[in-house]
Amino acid sequence: MQPLTDVERRAVLRIVDEHKARPGPLIEILHGVQATLGFVPPAAVPVIALGLNLSRAEVHGVVTFYHFFRDHPVGRHVVRLCQAESCQAMGASALTAHAKHRLGIDFHQTSADGAFTLEPVYCLGNCACSPALMIDGDLMGRVTPQDFDAMVSAGQARK
Amino acid sequence: MSIDIYVPRDASALSLGAEGVARAIEAEARERRADVRVIRNGSRGLYWLEPMVEVALPGGRRAYGPVKTQDVAGLFAADFLQGGAHPLAQGLTEEIPYLKSQQRLTSARVGVIEPTNVADYVAHGGYQGLPRALSMTQAEIVQSVLDSGLRGRGGAAFPTGIKWKTVLDQNAARKYVTCNADEGDSGTFSDRMLMEGDPFALIEGMTIAGIAVGATQGYIYLRVEYPHAYAALNEALNAARQARYLGRDVMGSGRQFELEVRLGAGAYICGEETSMLESLEGKRGEIRVRPPLPAIKGLFGQPTVVNNVVTLSSIPIILARGAAYYRDFGTGKSRGTLPLQLAGNVRRGGLVERAFGLSLRELLYDYGGGSASGRPIRAVQVGGPLGAYIPASQFDVAIDYEALTAIGALLGHGGVVVFDDTVDMARMARYAMEFCAIESCGKCTPCRIGSTRGVEVIDRIIEGVERERNLVLLEDLCETMLQGSLCGLGGMTPFPVQSILKHFREDFHAGTRH
Numbered sequence: 001m002q003p004l005t006d007v008e009r010r011a012v013l014r015i016v017d018e019h020k021a022r023p024g025p026l027i028e029i030l031h032g033v034q035a036t037l038g039f040v041p042p043a044a045v046p047v048i049a050l051g052l053n054l055s056r057a058e059v060h061g062v063v064t065f066y067h068f069f070r071d072h073p074v075g076r077h078v079v080r081l082c083q084a085e086s087c088q089a090m091g092a093s094a095l096t097a098h099a100k101h102r103l104g105i106d107f108h109q110t111s112a113d114g115a116f117t118l119e120p121v122y123c124l125g126n127c128a129c130s131p132a133l134m135i136d137g138d139l140m141g142r143v144t145p146q147d148f149d150a151m152v153s154a155g156q157a158r159k
Numbered sequence: 160m161s162i163d164i165y166v167p168r169d170a171s172a173l174s175l176g177a178e179g180v181a182r183a184i185e186a187e188a189r190e191r192r193a194d195v196r197v198i199r200n201g202s203r204g205l206y207w208l209e210p211m212v213e214v215a216l217p218g219g220r221r222a223y224g225p226v227k228t229q230d231v232a233g234l235f236a237a238d239f240l241q242g243g244a245h246p247l248a249q250g251l252t253e254e255i256p257y258l259k260s261q262q263r264l265t266s267a268r269v270g271v272i273e274p275t276n277v278a279d280y281v282a283h284g285g286y287q288g289l290p291r292a293l294s295m296t297q298a299e300i301v302q303s304v305l306d307s308g309l310r311g312r313g314g315a316a317f318p319t320g321i322k323w324k325t326v327l328d329q330n331a332a333r334k335y336v337t338c339n340a341d342e343g344d345s346g347t348f349s350d351r352m353l354m355e356g357d358p359f360a361l362i363e364g365m366t367i368a369g370i371a372v373g374a375t376q377g378y379i380y381l382r383v384e385y386p387h388a389y390a391a392l393n394e395a396l397n398a399a400r401q402a403r404y405l406g407r408d409v410m411g412s413g414r415q416f417e418l419e420v421r422l423g424a425g426a427y428i429c430g431e432e433t434s435m436l437e438s439l440e441g442k443r444g445e446i447r448v449r450p451p452l453p454a455i456k457g458l459f460g461q462p463t464v465v466n467n468v469v470t471l472s473s474i475p476i477i478l479a480r481g482a483a484y485y486r487d488f489g490t491g492k493s494r495g496t497l498p499l500q501l502a503g504n505v506r507r508g509g510l511v512e513r514a515f516g517l518s519l520r521e522l523l524y525d526y527g528g529g530s531a532s533g534r535p536i537r538a539v540q541v542g543g544p545l546g547a548y549i550p551a552s553q554f555d556v557a558i559d560y561e562a563l564t565a566i567g568a569l570l571g572h573g574g575v576v577v578f579d580d581t582v583d584m585a586r587m588a589r590y591a592m593e594f595c596a597i598e599s600c601g602k603c604t605p606c607r608i609g610s611t612r613g614v615e616v617i618d619r620i621i622e623g624v625e626r627e628r629n630l631v632l633l634e635d636l637c638e639t640m641l642q643g644s645l646c647g648l649g650g651m652t653p654f655p656v657q658s659i660l661k662h663f664r665e666d667f668h669a670g671t672r673h
Contacts, residue, residue: 023459024440024441024459025441027423027438027441061443085345085503085576087345089503089504089577090504090531121384122345122544123342123347125342125351126170126171126174128502129175129508130503137386139174139387141174
């Protein structure tokens with residue numbers, strides 16, 4: 001397990017302090033840590049556990065239960081491709097195949113240039129405009145393979 | 160005088176370029192020294208026309224859509240600020256047949272008002288239900304909700320008033336009102352549209368619920384996939400606090416109610432109410448065994464109201480206009496209106512709020528205009544990933560709780576996903592099991608193991624390995640999951656699979672081997 005840097009440790013402690021007086025704060029804290037550090041480092045788990053008076057197993061159990069939380073760094077942009085029924089009805093499978101081929105990766109992997117991580121997602125609530133994807137916080141609808149390529153080119157240009 | 164132009168801030172409209180359109184309109188207006196004010200509204204739910212721009216004129220708002228950034232200069236050139244003719248012109252918004260024929264009660268303000276502007280909400284009939292509630296006894300409020308016939312719009316369709324009465328009847332130091340905004344069903348977006356387009360309706364509904372049952376704290380459990388709704392809700396909550404619709408002294412009544420948004424973390428199971436409560440407590444979203452019901456022992460062990468966004472957003476109008484007004488819409492035991500969501504392979508996808516009783520065929524063809532691909536519609540999944548697939552021979556079914564149940568389907572949260580005749584239904588059956596395997600909380604065996612075995616069995620059927628024997632095994636497995644699972648995820652995943660076995664069985668025989 002890679003130890004936290006001083007900066008990371010201070011950030012985690014600050015986030016724990018910010019939330020620990022609220023009822024049921026663990027998920028809020030994990031959101032805070034992931035938003036700040038990009039992921040929830042395994043070495044942050046004992047720090048959070050100590051701060052909340054929980055066992056490491058309890059914190060680890062929550063981190064691993066939820067698809068949104070990750071314990072490893074990701075690319076500069078996270079692309080979440082919808083795989084649910086509505087998007088399937090509008091060609092999500094073909095779009096997914098195109099995306100994996102274009103980036104040279106499978107789901108849960110990061111492209112060689114470190115620009116993109118590809119994740120599946122099950123519904124973005126954009127079902128009248130399928131197929132949909134979300135890049136970081138931005139939603140895209142009626143996505144064609146050409147739209148995907150344009151998004152990739154724009155994302156590679158942004159450092 | 161300045162002219163108001165509406166450009167939605169709704170997530171779907173943004174996903175089609177509404178932000179760029181709004182900026183282009185502002186830039187073009189500056190260039191032409193035109194006096195316009197761009198207002199960011201929610202979406203009217205006519206998604207094939209998004210981004211849909213509306214110009215407010217003396218005769219009413221006129222719609223143009225779908226507008227791309229590069230269309231903006233042309234719109235100005237065609238004098239759209241005075242309602243000028245243009246290929247994208249749709250006429251008066253309210254006269255568009257898709258919208259005109261609807262009965263919008265719960266979503267009446269969505270797309271009309273500026274979502275986080277409390278004065279605009281009040282100007283359009285908002286905050287009329289809460290003062291009525293504050294002048295009534297708690298039992299009277301609950302009775303109004305009972306009399307309205309409102310049933311939970313999240314999927315389970317449980318009478319809302321009975322839930323509230325149970326919480327009201329509990330003796331407890333603390334009670335909670337929680338809103339299930341974990342709208343995870345594919346094909347559904349009415350919660351999202353309400354939260355982005357009319358968040359005060361939800362806030363007012365939850366405040367009324369709090370006053371009615373004696374809760375002082377509420378939580379909105381919102382899925383993390385909805386960042387735009389998160390922003391809109393928090394803006395609205397701040398505005399409501401400042402205007403004293405929330406806080407220690409709600410509208411000067413001396414009553415207290417506080418409200419907070421909590422984010423989920425990408426777990427479909429957290430739409431199940433007990434799993435949602437676990438998640439709100441900061442734990443793994445494993446479901447709880449019932450009883451006790453959440454109304455008796457819910458969040459942090461206290462009596463808790465758990466209602467969906469549409470349900471709670473329907474409360475203000477019931478209090479403002481009276482239970483009878485709401486009840487007079489609908490049919491049989493399905494009272495009021497339901498915001499249906501038309502999605503997937505359909506020409507005119509969007510939000511259709513109507514009284515119960517519309518037929519599926521009317522929805523698909525009169526509203527939807529048939530498939531987007533132009534091919535015949537072969538199957539429709541109603542009610543999300545746990546809902547049955549309905550074949551074309553049953554499209555005349557009425558869309559209400561009882562009629563759908565009678566044909567072995569369910570209404571759920573009102574999502575309708577359309578598939579054309581290129582769909583491979585054996586693949587959709589496999590997907591139903593796969594989705595359950597990915598999203599199972601793992602607490603009970605039929606769901607956790609059964610779903611994985613289901614994927615394997617369907618794979619063998621598709622490959623043609625001992626097909627007849629494996630079909631029997633699949634039917635048996637469905638029965639086990641249905642009877643033996645603790646909650647709806649494992650217990651309802653068989654519904655789509657069984658409906659495919661029943662209506663689209665030929666797709667299991669498409670493979671070549673053996």
